[in-house]
Amino acid sequence: MAYDKFQILKSTAVPLQIENVDTDQIIPARFLKATERKGFGDNLFRDWRYNSDDSVKKDFVLNNTNFKGKILVGGKNFGSGSSREHAAWAIYDYGFRCVVSSFFADIFRNNCLNIGVLPVQVSPDFLSKLFQEINQNPNSEIKVDLPNQSISILNIDLVESFEINNYKKQNMLNGFDDIDYLINIKSEIEDFAKKSII
Amino acid sequence: MKKTLFDKVWDSHVVHKINNGPDVLFIDRHMVHEVTSPVAFLGLKKRKIKVLYPERTFATADHNTPTLNQHLPVKDKLSANQLKALENNSREHGISFWGLGHEKNGIVHVVGPEYGITLPGATIVCGDSHTSTHGAFGAIAFGIGTSEVEMVLSTQCIMQQKPKSMRINVTGELDKGVTPKDVALYIISKLSTSGATGYFVEYAGNVFNQMSMEGRMTVCNLSIEMGARGGMIAPDQKTFDYVKGREFAPVGADWESVIEFWKNLPSDKGAIFDKEFHFDGKDIEPMITFGTNPGMGMSILKDIPKYNSKTGQEETYKKSLDYMAYKEGETMIGKQIDFVFLGSCTNGRIEDFRAFSEIVKGKKKAKNVVAWLVPGSHKVEKAIKDEGILKILNDAGFELREPGCSACLAMNDDKVPPGKYAVSTSNRNFEGRQGPGSRTLLASPIVAAAAAITGKVTDPRTLF
Numbered sequence: 001m002a003y004d005k006f007q008i009l010k011s012t013a014v015p016l017q018i019e020n021v022d023t024d025q026i027i028p029a030r031f032l033k034a035t036e037r038k039g040f041g042d043n044l045f046r047d048w049r050y051n052s053d054d055s056v057k058k059d060f061v062l063n064n065t066n067f068k069g070k071i072l073v074g075g076k077n078f079g080s081g082s083s084r085e086h087a088a089w090a091i092y093d094y095g096f097r098c099v100v101s102s103f104f105a106d107i108f109r110n111n112c113l114n115i116g117v118l119p120v121q122v123s124p125d126f127l128s129k130l131f132q133e134i135n136q137n138p139n140s141e142i143k144v145d146l147p148n149q150s151i152s153i154l155n156i157d158l159v160e161s162f163e164i165n166n167y168k169k170q171n172m173l174n175g176f177d178d179i180d181y182l183i184n185i186k187s188e189i190e191d192f193a194k195k196s197i198i
Numbered sequence: 199m200k201k202t203l204f205d206k207v208w209d210s211h212v213v214h215k216i217n218n219g220p221d222v223l224f225i226d227r228h229m230v231h232e233v234t235s236p237v238a239f240l241g242l243k244k245r246k247i248k249v250l251y252p253e254r255t256f257a258t259a260d261h262n263t264p265t266l267n268q269h270l271p272v273k274d275k276l277s278a279n280q281l282k283a284l285e286n287n288s289r290e291h292g293i294s295f296w297g298l299g300h301e302k303n304g305i306v307h308v309v310g311p312e313y314g315i316t317l318p319g320a321t322i323v324c325g326d327s328h329t330s331t332h333g334a335f336g337a338i339a340f341g342i343g344t345s346e347v348e349m350v351l352s353t354q355c356i357m358q359q360k361p362k363s364m365r366i367n368v369t370g371e372l373d374k375g376v377t378p379k380d381v382a383l384y385i386i387s388k389l390s391t392s393g394a395t396g397y398f399v400e401y402a403g404n405v406f407n408q409m410s411m412e413g414r415m416t417v418c419n420l421s422i423e424m425g426a427r428g429g430m431i432a433p434d435q436k437t438f439d440y441v442k443g444r445e446f447a448p449v450g451a452d453w454e455s456v457i458e459f460w461k462n463l464p465s466d467k468g469a470i471f472d473k474e475f476h477f478d479g480k481d482i483e484p485m486i487t488f489g490t491n492p493g494m495g496m497s498i499l500k501d502i503p504k505y506n507s508k509t510g511q512e513e514t515y516k517k518s519l520d521y522m523a524y525k526e527g528e529t530m531i532g533k534q535i536d537f538v539f540l541g542s543c544t545n546g547r548i549e550d551f552r553a554f555s556e557i558v559k560g561k562k563k564a565k566n567v568v569a570w571l572v573p574g575s576h577k578v579e580k581a582i583k584d585e586g587i588l589k590i591l592n593d594a595g596f597e598l599r600e601p602g603c604s605a606c607l608a609m610n611d612d613k614v615p616p617g618k619y620a621v622s623t624s625n626r627n628f629e630g631r632q633g634p635g636s637r638t639l640l641a642s643p644i645v646a647a648a649a650a651i652t653g654k655v656t657d658p659r660t661l662f
Contacts, residue, residue, distance in 0.1 A: 019514040020391060020491050024628040029607040033262065033276035035236035035283045047630050052616065075511060077392040080425065080491070081628060082607075083327040084234060085343035106361075106395055106427055107327060107341055114345035165359060167219025178345070179245070182222065182353040185214055186250075189224070189355055192213045193251065197455055198226040198320045198448075 003116030005175040009098055009144045010154075012069035015134045016061055021074050022081035023108060027090045029082075040086055041093030066138040073130055074101045079108025088112045098144050100151065102127040113168050114178065120144060120151055126160045129153065146173060200466040202363050203432050204398050207338045207463065211321045213355055220357040226320040228255040228350045229306045230293070232262050232284040233609070234325030238348035239287040249351045252292040256315055257284055259297045260305045261326075262609045265572050265599035268298050277610065291351075304575020304601045307331040307543035311415065312577050314444025318433035318460040323350055328543045328625060329428070330421040334414035335441070336433035336463050338398070341422065361427050362472040364397040365465075368405040370479035375659040377553065378413035379545060379623065379642035381405060382420040383485035383495040385477065390510075391493040395425030397473065400465065405479045406431050411440045412549040419544045420625060423492040432464035484658060486530050487627050487640040489518040494627070498645065498657055502528050521629055522637050523617075530639075530655045537620035538569040538650040539632070540643055542606040545623035546574030548581045550643040555590045557647035557661055563595035564653030570612055571596055572604040596650070608633045621649040 031043040048060050056063050072091060078101035079087065088111040091099065098118045112119045122130070133140050133153050140155045146169065152159040170176060182189070201209070214222035230238075235257070242248065249255060262277045272278040281298065288295035296302040302309060307328055310316040316332040322339040323329060325347045332339035342356065349356050366385060386393075399421050406414060414431050421429030438457065441447050448456050483497035496503065504526045505515045519525065524533075540546075540554050551573065563569055571591065573579040579601055582588050588598055605612040606624035608631070614620045616635025623646050627638035639655065648658040 017513070018517070019510045022491070022626075022628045024607075024626065024631050028630055028634070029261075029609045032233050032609065033274075033280055035280055036240065037237045047634055052634055075514065077395070077425070080391055081327065081422075081626060083325060083329075083341035083343055085237075085325075085345060088343070103392060103395070105392070105425060107343060111343035111345065114343060165219055167216050167357075178357050179241075179349055179352055182349060182355050182357070183247075185222065186353065189213055189222075189250075189353055192224050193354065196224065196226065197452070197459065198317055 003175055006097065006116060006118050006146055006172045008146065009070060010141055011071050012139055013071035013073050013100070013134050013142050014061060014067045014069055015131050016072060016074045017131050019075035020077045020080055023079060023084050023087040024081055026079070026087040027084065032084060032086050037089055039093065040090035041095065044090040044094045067134070070095060070097045071142050071144065072096045072099045073127070073134065074099060076101065076103045076124070078104050080105040083107045085111045085115065088115050088117055092117050100127070100130065113172065116172065118144065118146065118172060120162045122151060122160055122162060126158070129158060200469040202465040202469045202471065203336060203400055203430060203463055204338065204363055207319050207321065207336070208360060210319070220359045222355050223321060223358050225323050225350050225354055225356055226254065227315055227317070227322045229310055229315070229322070229324040229329070230255060230257045230284070230347065231306050231324070231326065232259050232280045234344050235287065235347055236280060236283045237344050238351055241348040242352055245352070247352050249291040249293065251354050254354060255293045255351065256310070257288040257293050257295045258303055258306050258309055259284055261603045261607065263298055263602040264610050265602050265604045265612055268600045272298070301576055304577065305543045305546060305603055307419065308546055308574030308578065311335065311411070312444070312575060314441055314447030317441060317447065317456070318437055319456070319463055323356060327422045328419050330426070331415050331419040331543055333418040333421065333428050333430035334411060335437055336430055336460070338428060338430065340428040361398045362396055364394055364399045364426070364473040365471040366399055366401050367403040367474070367476045368401070368479055369403040370405070372405060372479045372482060375484055375644065375662065376482050377642040377644060378409055378416040380482055380485045382417045383487065383492065383640065384482045386420060386424045386492050387485070387495040388477070389424045389475070391423060391491045392425040394421070397426050399426045399429040401429055401431050407434065410549060411436060412547045415547065416544055420492070423625060433460050484642060484645050486645060486655060488522065488524055488530055490521055490627055490629050491518070492625065492627060492640060494518065495640065498530060498655065502526055502530065531657065533655040534619065535567065535621050535639070535649050535654055536618040537614050538567055538646050539572070539605045539620055539622040539624060540646050541570065541572030541574065541604055542624035543574065543603070544625045545643050546572060546578065548578050550623065551578065551582050551587050552585070554643045554647040555587045557644050557658055558594040558596065558651055559590050561594055561651045563650055566653045567650050569596050569650050570599060570605055572599045573601045575601050605632050607631060608636070621646045621655070
C-alpha cells in the first residue's frame with residue numbers, strides 16, 4: 001500500500017556504531033508472531049535495549065536520552081541476515097524514516113524502500129565523520145535531501161551525494177507503490193504466463 | 199553474447215523493463231509460510247484483489263510450529279493465530295496448504311524440492327532468506343520481504359534490479375570428513391558475511407559436480423550468509439534424475455520440452471562474471487564458528503584468530519567474542535558444549551541424518567548434552583524410520599522430534615537457554631538466534647554428532 005512521501009528530512013540522528021547489525025538484533029524472531037503490522041517498534045533491538053527481566057540496559061544508545069531523531073546511523077553491513085520485513089517495520093514504527101550506513105544488505109535495503117524508509121549509503125569516510133559529529137554534538141542536524149540525492153552534516157558543512165535508482169526515487173518522492181504499477185501491466189503479465197513452460 | 203546460467207534464467211523471465219529502474223520478473227513458483235505472509239494477505243484484502251495464479255503458490259507451516267505433540271492444539275496463542283491465518287488465507291485463495299499434521303508438511307525449503315515444486319530454470323521466491331536453497335537445481339531462487347510477497351501473490355511478478363554475477367570455483371578432492379557444510383562455511387569465512395552482497399553466485403568445479411543434490415542444497419542455502427541474493431549450480435543428469443517423477447514436476451510432452459530448455463542452461467564457455475574466486479578443496483577441513491556471524495568460522499583444529507583490521511571494526515570483533523565468552527588465541531577443540539541441534543533447511547535432510555547416525559552408531563550420547571534432532575519434513579522423518587536410522591539413534595540415546603524450523607530461529611519452544619553453548623547444523627550464529635543469550639557454534643552434521651557423543655568440540659575424524 002502507498003506509504004508516506006519522502007522529500008527532505010532534517011533531523012538529529014541516533015548513532016549505532018556497530019558493524020554487521022543483523023535483522024535478528026533489529027527484531028528477534030520471537031516477536032514475529034503478529035498477523036498485523038502493528039507495534040513492532042516496541043521490540044526494536046529488544047535484546048540490546050532490555051535485560052531478560054525487562055529492565056533497561058542503560059548503556060545502549062536507544063536508551064541514551066541525549067540521542068534522538070528520525071535518522072538511524074549504523075555501521076557497515078547493516079541489515080544482514082533474515083529477509084523479515086518486520087525489521088524495517090520496527091525501524092519505521094519506532095520513528096525512524098532514514099537509515100544511514102556505509103553498506104547495506106540487499107534484502108533489507110529493498111524492504112526499506114518498499115515501506116518508505118530511505119536507506120542512504122555513504123562512504124566509510126563520511127560515515128566515520130558522521131559518527132564523530134553526532135557523538136560530539138548530539139543536537140547536530142543532518143539533512144537528507146532526496147530530490148538532490150545528498151546528505152549533509154549541517155554543522156560542519158559536509159555534503160555527500162548518494163545513489164538511488166530513479167524508479168525507486170520517484171516512488172519514495174510521490175508515495176507510489178510497486179503493486180499499482182504491476183497491476184497496470186497485468187495484460188502483459190498474463191500474456192507472459194500463457195507462454196511459460198514451467 | 200556469451201551468457202551465464204544466471205543470465206539465461208533471468209532473461210527468460212523478464213516481462214517488462216523499466217528505464218533506469220528494476221526489471222519486472224515473472225515468478226514461476228512462490229512458497230509461503232505463516233510468519234512473513236499474513237500482512238501480505240491483509241494487503242490483498244485492503245486492495246480487494248485475489249491471488250492471480252494460486253496454482254503457482256504453495257503454503258506450508260514451519261517457522262512457528264512445535265516439534266513435539268503436533269497432534270495437539272498449539273499452546274502458544276500467538277503462534278496458533280498465525281498458523282490459523284495461513285490456513286484461512288490459503289483456503290480463501292485456493293492455495294495448496296500443508297499445515298501441521300499434513301503428510302507433506304515440513305520446512306519450506308525441504309518440501310519444495312521433495313515434491314518437484316523446485317525445478318531447474320525456474321524463478322522461485324519465498325519470504326525467507328534461505329530460499330537460495332533451491333538454486334541447487336539451477337533455479338534463480340531468493341528471499342523476499344512481505345511487501346514483495348504481496349506483489350507476487352497479486353501479480354506473480356516482482357521488481358528487481360539485476361544483480362552482478364560471481365562465480366566461485368572449488369576444485370580438487372575433499373578430505374574424508376569434509377562435508378558440503380564445511381565447503382560453504384569455508385567460502386563464507388574467506389569472503390565474509392558481506393563479500394557477495396549485490397551478487398548472484400554460481401558455484402562451479404568438480405567439488406560441486408560430485409555433490410549429491412542434498413549437498414548442493416546445503417551450499418546454495420548458505421549463499422545468503424555471505425550477502426549474496428542467491429546461489430546456483432548448473433543442472434546436470436543428477437538434477438534431472440532427482441526431479442523426474444516427483445508429484446509437481448512436469449510429465450510427458452511437458453517434460454520433453456522443459457528438458458530441452460534445462461540442458462541449455464549451463465553457462466556458456468567463456469561467459470564473463472563480474473567477480474570470480476578459486477579455492478582448492480584440499481585446503482578445506484571440518485569447520486566450526488567461534489563468533490556471532492557465519493563469517494567467523496575456521497578449521498576446527500585452529501585457534502581463535504587475533505583481531506586484525508581485515509575483519510572490520512575492533513569493537514565489533516571484541517563484542518562478538520565477549521558474547522561467546524571466548525578469547526583470542528584459544529583452541530576450539532575440547533570446548534564444553536550443552537546442546538546439539540541437528541536440523542533446519544541447511545542440514546535437515548535425509549543425508550544429514552545418515553551422516554549423523556554413522557558417527558553415533560554403537561556409541562552413547564554424552565550425559566551433559568541435550569540433543570534436538572529435528573527432521574526437515576515428514577518425508578525425511580519417514581525415511582529416517584524406514585532406513586533403520588531411528589533405531590541407531592535411539593540405541594545411542596537420542597530421540598527424534600517432529601519436523602519444523604525449530605531451534606534454528608527458536609520461534610517455538612526449542613530455545614537454547616542463556617549462556618549455554620549449542621553445536622548447530624543450522625545457518626546463523628547471531629546473538630540470541632537460538633534463544634535470548636544462547637551461544638551457537640555452526641558446524642556440519644558429523645561435527646554435531648561428534649559433539650553430542652563427547653560433550654565437547656571434537657574433530658569427527660577421530661571417531662571414524
